[in-house]
Amino acid sequence: MIIGLTGSIASGKSTVAAMLREKGYPIVDADEISRLVVEPGSPVLCEIKKAFGDEVIMEDGQLNRAKLGDLIFNDIEKRQQLNGIIHPAVRKEMLRQKEEWVAKGASTVIMDIPLLFESRLQPFVDKILVVSVTKDLQKSRLMARNGLSEAEAESRISSQLPMEVKERGADAIVDNNGALEATKQQLEAVLEEWKAEPLF
Ligand code: ADP
Numbered sequence: 661m662i663i664g665l666t667g668s669i670a671s672g673k674s675t676v677a678a679m680l681r682e683k684g685y686p687i688v689d690a691d692e693i694s695r696l697v698v699e700p701g702s703p704v705l706c707e708i709k710k711a712f713g714d715e716v717i718m719e720d721g722q723l724n725r726a727k728l729g730d731l732i733f734n735d736i737e738k739r740q741q742l743n744g745i746i747h748p749a750v751r752k753e754m755l756r757q758k759e760e761w762v763a764k765g766a767s768t769v770i771m772d773i774p775l776l777f778e779s780r781l782q783p784f785v786d787k788i789l790v791v792s793v794t795k796d797l798q799k800s801r802l803m804a805r806n807g808l809s810e811a812e813a814e815s816r817i818s819s820q821l822p823m824e825v826k827e828r829g830a831d832a833i834v835d836n837n838g839a840l841e842a843t844k845q846q847l848e849a850v851l852e853e854w855k856a857e858p859l860f
Contacts, residue, residue, distance in 0.1 A: 661768050661786050661787060661854065661856050662758060662771060662785045662786045663768060663770050663771065663785060663787050663789055663854070664771050664773055664788045664789065665677060665770050665772045665789050665791070666773055666774060666776035666777065666788065666789070666791070666826065667790055667792065667826070667836075668792075668793075668823050668826065669774075669798070669816055669817060670793075670798050670801045670802035670806075671791045671792055671798055671823070672791045672801075672834075672836035673774060673791045675843070676789075676791050676834060676843065677770070677772045679847055683858055685768055685769075685770050685856075685858045686761040686768075686769050686770065687771075687772050688754055688757045688769060688770070688771045689772045690750065690754060690771070690772060690773040690775075691772070691774060693750050694746065694750050697746065697750055698723045698746070700721035700722055701721070703749075704745060705717070705723060708745055708746075711745065715727055716731070747779070754771065754773075758771060764860060765860045766859075767856075767858075767860070768856040768857060768858060768859070771784060777821050777825065777826050777829055778820060778821055782829065787832070787854060788831050789830065789832050789834065790826050790827055790829070790830035790833050791833075791834050791836050791843075792826070792833050792834065792835055793835075793836050793837050794837055795817070798817060798823070799813045799814065802816065802817065832850040832853070832854075834847055
């Protein structure tokens, strides 16, 4: 069984992913892969350089994210162009890692995908698990974690799909408004219901 784990920014998705990792589930991490595919010397980084110029590469060969961010900020066409370069490579690597776990005999694989709904990756997974919190708690946890003002936190939250939309698309929801222990218990109940064991 392939489980898609998602949520909204600061809803507790990484917290739940850590609980799953601790239980021994193999995890395909979309964020990690999106960093991996633009490593110095990678074909994707080479394409980005061709499309956006030498200025987006730092002296040590790493992608200059701040510079690239400035270039695509408020420029839909450029943003789409960048996504067109990065997204296929990320998807391909995600599927490759998933297949690798399946080939090793994993009976359950977790695909940790922050923007699962925004990127319409529902077909990648069999079940969708959404980690949910109220907007107020999401905002205060985000402000605390990232040292943001209320306005900055609100702007980041509103750039994603509303929590309710994700909840409607979920096969199960973990309510992360309470203590970590309560979240863990809900997670365990869902895994049991789905008979999703971390077995090889
Ligand atoms: P996401 O991965 O969804 O962005 P995180 O897992 O990083 O969210 O959680 C956001 C912040 O809230 C982190 O600082 C985390 O430690 C904290 N947090 C998550 N769950 C809880 C909880 N149940 N109680 C208190 N703090 C929490």
